[in-house]
Amino acid sequence: MAVALPGVTLPSVVEELLSEMAAAVQENAQIPDEHLLSLKFIFGSSAIQALDLVDRQSITLISSPSGRRVYQVLGSSGRTYLCLASCHYCSCPAFAFSVLRKNDSLLCKHLLAVYLSQVTRTCRQLKVSDKQLTDILFTKKKQEA
Amino acid sequence: MLRMAEALRRALNLGSSAESEEYTTEAGPPLLLLGGPGSGKTSLLFTAALEAAGEGRGPILFLTQRPLQSLPRGRGAVLDPLRLQKIRFQYPPSTHELLQLLCSAHEARGPAPSLLLLDGLEEYLVGDWGPQEVAYLAALLLDTAAHFSHQIGPGHGCGLIVALQIQEEGDSGDALQLSLLQRYFPAQCWLQVDAQGPGQHCLRACLDPGGQGPRAEWWVAFQPDGEMTVTPWPAQTGNPSSDKGSSSEGQP
Numbered sequence: 001m002a003v004a005l006p007g008v009t010l011p012s013v014v015e016e017l018l019s020e021m022a023a024a025v026q027e028n029a030q031i032p033d034e035h036l037l038s039l040k041f042i043f044g045s046s047a048i049q050a051l052d053l054v055d056r057q058s059i060t061l062i063s064s065p066s067g068r069r070v071y072q073v074l075g076s077s078g079r080t081y082l083c084l085a086s087c088h089y090c091s092c093p094a095f096a097f098s099v100l101r102k103n104d105s106l107l108c109k110h111l112l113a114v115y116l117s118q119v120t121r122t123c124r125q126l127k128v129s130d131k132q133l134t135d136i137l138f139t140k141k142k143q144e145a
Numbered sequence: 146m147l148r149m150a151e152a153l154r155r156a157l158n159l160g161s162s163a164e165s166e167e168y169t170t171e172a173g174p175p176l177l178l179l180g181g182p183g184s185g186k187t188s189l190l191f192t193a194a195l196e197a198a199g200e201g202r203g204p205i206l207f208l209t210q211r212p213l214q215s216l217p218r219g220r221g222a223v224l225d226p227l228r229l230q231k232i233r234f235q236y237p238p239s240t241h242e243l244l245q246l247l248c249s250a251h252e253a254r255g256p257a258p259s260l261l262l263l264d265g266l267e268e269y270l271v272g273d274w275g276p277q278e279v280a281y282l283a284a285l286l287l288d289t290a291a292h293f294s295h296q297i298g299p300g301h302g303c304g305l306i307v308a309l310q311i312q313e314e315g316d317s318g319d320a321l322q323l324s325l326l327q328r329y330f331p332a333q334c335w336l337q338v339d340a341q342g343p344g345q346h347c348l349r350a351c352l353d354p355g356g357q358g359p360r361a362e363w364w365v366a367f368q369p370d371g372e373m374t375v376t377p378w379p380a381q382t383g384n385p386s387s388d389k390g391s392s393s394e395g396q397p
Contacts, residue, residue, distance in 0.1 A: 007280075007328040007330075008287065008331065066292070066296075067295050068288075068292045070288075084288050086284075087288065087291070088284075089280060089288075091281070095277070100276040101321070103324075130251055134248050134249040134252060137249075137285070138244065138245060
């Protein structure tokens with residue numbers, strides 16, 4: 001893809017890094033140091049925090065029989081945040097401020113953790129009913145409003 | 146070509162006889178249709194729905210707060226009942242109900258829509274909306290279309306076109322809201338009133354497919370009897386750089 005669409009896709013440099021990481025993890029079961037350095041270079045301190053979330057297995061992929069999916073990330077503060085699987089959205093305050101309002105970050109640490117957990121395949125999986133998934137998507141809205 | 150833009154492009158291309166472009170079924174990025182009051186957004190959206198209904202794919206889900214007052218005229222051949230039957234109108238009366246509809250879209254039974262349309266997004270963004278709420282509504286629209294695409298299966302996607310009424314320039318109140326929406330809708334089509342075009346009420350439509358193809362422009366004209374005609378913008382084949390500054394596109 002020639003152009004990064006900020007709400008929908010990652011810049012190609014990040015896409016490449018993630019797919020290289022995925023290949024390396026499949027081969028050696030760990031992320032090479034140079035990839036960690038690249039990650040730190042692109043995302044700064046968020047990279048460390050996101051890796052920490054992955055280490056703690058804080059990311060849960062929630063899916064229903066319909067096939068719709070959503071991620072829930074347990075933040076370091078003990079709060080859980082909702083991350084959509086199809087586009088860049090996280091319900092945390094940092095996403096609202098740094099990504100949406102100031103536009104000076106690409107992702108928050110929770111969304112980055114979702115991407116990294118896909119690479120390392122360390123997502124927890126939770127199956128819920130279609131109705132329960134509706135409630136998860138909709139309740140999140142009500143809490144914020 | 147992108148399917149998302151394709152439905153609209155086909156709607157806009159009615160005036161030209163050249164239909165040489167091969168038609169693909171890939172759903173491109175979501176499209177935001179922007180224009181002032183009375184700029185023909187609803188007519189174009191409905192025409193896009195009719196075009197998509199003629200493709201022989203899934204139904205079209207058309208979300209709007211109130212029923213259409215009139216149907217675009219001058220398209221007699223295409224306004225056939227079989228196509229109309231494929232368009233499912235739903236009228237969420239409030240933002241709350243729209244969000245509920247999107248959050249529960251995966252509970253619906255029956256074939257997944259091949260195109261999701263929302264008219265009058267601005268009516269759902271009234272009140273005290275923070276950036277996160279606006280972003281969540283936009284993201285949910287994308288997520289719902291993505292879920293429909295997943296249901297349809299690989300190779301075919303569900304397109305998404307959302308119409309938003311924008312204020313005339315000078316009103317900066319919606320700047321943040323608009324830039325948030327543009328983050329999620331990289332492809333945009335701007336409609337501007339153009340007094341120099343053919344017909345009584347003429348608009349200039351400028352389609353920017355989000356960096357994934359060339360920009361294209363049309364004239365959309367409405368006759369006094371409501372008939373809609375679409376003709377390619379003449380400058381397109383001439384000097385493409387001459388019209389750069391005249392569009393209201395870009396970050397405010």
